Amino acid sequence: xTQRIQIGAVFIIIHLSFGYVVYPNLIYMLTxxxxxxxxxxxGLLQLILIWIYMKGLNYFPAQNVxxxxxxxxxxxxxxxxxxxxxxxxxxxxxNIRIHTEVIISIFLPRTPYWAILxxxxxxxxxxxxxxxxxxxxxxxxxxxxVIPLVVLNIFSSVINFNIHNVTPGLNFPPKFLLDIKFFYLxxxxxxxxxxxxxxxxxxxxxxxxxxxxxVTVLFLAIVYIPLFIFGQDTVVTLKNPFxxxxxxxxxxxxxxxxxxxxxxxLLVGLVIxxxxxxxxxxxxxxxxxxxxxxxxxxIAFSFIALLIALVVPNKSLLEKYFLWSSGAQALFMIxxxxxxxxxxxxxxxxxxxxxxx
Amino acid sequence: MxxxxxxxxxxxxxxxxxxxxxxxxxxxxxxxxxLVLGISKTNGGEYKVTLQIPVLKNESQVSxxxxxxxxxxxxxxGKIRTNSENAIxxxxxxxxxxxxxxxxxxxxxxxxxxxxxxxEEIPSRSLMAITDENVEGVLSSINDKLGVxxxxxxxxxxxxxxxxxxxxxxxxxxxxxSLFSSTxxxxxxxxxxxxxxxxxxxxxDILKKGEIMDRLKPEEIQLIRVLQNKNxxxxxxxxxxxxxxxxxxxxxxxxxxxxxxxxLSSNLNIKINVLERNDGVTNKKIMxxxxxxxxxxxxxxxxxxxxxxxxxxxxxxxxxxxISYNELKNWRDEYxxxxxxxxxxxxxxx
Numbered sequence: 001x002t003q004r005i006q007i008g009a010v011f012i013i014i015h016l017s018f019g020y021v022v023y024p025n026l027i028y029m030l031t032x033x034x035x036x037x038x039x040x041x042x043g044l045l046q047l048i049l050i051w052i053y054m055k056g057l058n059y060f061p062a063q064n065v066x067x068x069x070x071x072x073x074x075x076x077x078x079x080x081x082x083x084x085x086x087x088x089x090x091x092x093x094x095n096i097r098i099h100t101e102v103i104i105s106i107f108l109p110r111t112p113y114w115a116i117l118x119x120x121x122x123x124x125x126x127x128x129x130x131x132x133x134x135x136x137x138x139x140x141x142x143x144x145x146v147i148p149l150v151v152l153n154i155f156s157s158v159i160n161f162n163i164h165n166v167t168p169g170l171n172f173p174p175k176f177l178l179d180i181k182f183f184y185l186x187x188x189x190x191x192x193x194x195x196x197x198x199x200x201x202x203x204x205x206x207x208x209x210x211x212x213x214x215v216t217v218l219f220l221a222i223v224y225i226p227l228f229i230f231g232q233d234t235v236v237t238l239k240n241p242f243x244x245x246x247x248x249x250x251x252x253x254x255x256x257x258x259x260x261x262x263x264x265x266l267l268v269g270l271v272i273x274x275x276x277x278x279x280x281x282x283x284x285x286x287x288x289x290x291x292x293x294x295x296x297x298x299i300a301f302s303f304i305a306l307l308i309a310l311v312v313p314n315k316s317l318l319e320k321y322f323l324w325s326s327g328a329q330a331l332f333m334i335x336x337x338x339x340x341x342x343x344x345x346x347x348x349x350x351x352x353x354x355x356x357x
Numbered sequence: 358m359x360x361x362x363x364x365x366x367x368x369x370x371x372x373x374x375x376x377x378x379x380x381x382x383x384x385x386x387x388x389x390x391x392l393v394l395g396i397s398k399t400n401g402g403e404y405k406v407t408l409q410i411p412v413l414k415n416e417s418q419v420s421x422x423x424x425x426x427x428x429x430x431x432x433x434x435g436k437i438r439t440n441s442e443n444a445i446x447x448x449x450x451x452x453x454x455x456x457x458x459x460x461x462x463x464x465x466x467x468x469x470x471x472x473x474x475x476x477e478e479i480p481s482r483s484l485m486a487i488t489d490e491n492v493e494g495v496l497s498s499i500n501d502k503l504g505v506x507x508x509x510x511x512x513x514x515x516x517x518x519x520x521x522x523x524x525x526x527x528x529x530x531x532x533x534x535s536l537f538s539s540t541x542x543x544x545x546x547x548x549x550x551x552x553x554x555x556x557x558x559x560x561x562d563i564l565k566k567g568e569i570m571d572r573l574k575p576e577e578i579q580l581i582r583v584l585q586n587k588n589x590x591x592x593x594x595x596x597x598x599x600x601x602x603x604x605x606x607x608x609x610x611x612x613x614x615x616x617x618x619x620x621l622s623s624n625l626n627i628k629i630n631v632l633e634r635n636d637g638v639t640n641k642k643i644m645x646x647x648x649x650x651x652x653x654x655x656x657x658x659x660x661x662x663x664x665x666x667x668x669x670x671x672x673x674x675x676x677x678x679x680i681s682y683n684e685l686k687n688w689r690d691e692y693x694x695x696x697x698x699x700x701x702x703x704x705x706x707x
Contacts, residue, residue, distance in 0.1 A: 032682050033682045105477050109477055109478065162674070164671070164674035164675065164677055165674070166677070167677050167682045167685075168677065168678060169678075229530075230530070230534050231534060231537075231538060232682075233537040233538055233539065234533065234534045234536075234537040234538065237537060244474075244481060244530065247480060247481050247482060247530075248481055248482050248528065248530040249482065250482040250528065252515060258480070
């Protein structure tokens, strides 16, 4: 049971980490009115994929995704999972770099970014090396200190709200579904890691549904806070709408005069855990496929990730690459559950058929 | 075992490197922290930036005023930084005063607001004000007043709830938002230096997308605040034969659309306390007179605003549900001039 709570915490933390930085900008570009529609559509799509994923995994009790793919054949594991792991490197490095840029602009304007990058990398790689148990335990710790800050940010921003800044209503037909950006958006809801933990804990779809509801509500809050404060016309002109929204809050009786600091602190917590999960994923996948110690893989790949994060020259390129990477991630999020489901259905269906006869 | 010890020692030693990781941190006593930023332009076309910096440990003077000029605001700020004795920290600026000749130029003013919003150092929650006087004069006038603090100029705008309900404080981000908004314009307070007090509030300039359209007097501005549903507790109104204080106010707006012609019915409820009255003046007379005054004032402002296509009340926002997003972009020019407002005031005694 505790492990399920921990997995839920990891799920929420990863989503928040991806959700805070580029996610709102994408939503504002996708639609001008009825932003909730996009978020709900993306969430439902994610939910369907999770359901397929769970079904597929349930065909193989006590096995994780790598085991199942290896069962399919070593070639399948190499074809499906190696690109996935390589994309994870890109995702991890770009994710950490984007967070670093935001952290710098909040409270360390004069510190060079490599110093912060190295610090964040060091902590997350260390956590990843310690293994899944450490990640799950630290997830609870980070969760307990991040969630109050998230809630504080949401509630303190209410003072600047103007409900009339948002145009309500429905977009029909939902044209955004065909937009390539919507596909990128799907990459922000990463649930693939769930399949790699299952060898120890069996996941229950109902509990995941509860976590999914929390995540969707948080996404709505992240998108709607800048909207309520600035309105659609202004929000598209801002580089980092959520940060600006936090910066606009001025509570004179509160002892901290800058709410954005809280935002910065919670980003640090989120990015460390998210990246340690990504590195751990790389480690487990590569270890099983290529039979080399997982710590070696983690160290080698995180070093590559650090190099990538260091050489990306500017923010606009950074966001472009990040979107590509999350697009690739979205592709894997469709392919892997479907492949598992089809393989499971095919192989198990055959077995059951034999038993009945 | 021995190897392990060495490893532990190295890890502990590494923390020493991390501990001095704050190599670029300047202690707070080594920083100069300006509170007010003034922006104007010299005759030669260069930007002139004025900073009001509190001086500690000095009885005779509470603050000093530093100026710098440059081709852009950033270069002017940079020059001040170069010439200053300490590191100047712009993150605590609370008020930005723009001189009128810059504020009346739409392009210049828009650029200034965009710069202030984009700047990572200057906080977007600092307040904005416009002055007709020389900015330097306004900022340095604090030094010959008695019993003031260095933060007095900022405190002027932050008296708290019902101490001075006329004063509008407009942060940078709201001005920035109004540059892009198609349904709501903004009022920026107008100040000048006073003879006995540090500042005098003269009213507000009404800005439409960064362009000054009109100037409103303090009592008119106050009505606008009421219509934007900000509680106007504490406002004192003189009716000639009596004075009253508003103790509570609330407004209900109801938009409707007939044949593409917008109309709005609004009910303003005001609760008042009578502070003083002439002999023989009844409550009824006071209430009727107040209702008449407020309605007259409102329709006067509305007419002016409709003529200049400026929606300072933000009425357009009420029509979000009735007019589509793309249509609402033309709110100011197509709908607002034809807007019919059914404005009713109801005054109650406390």
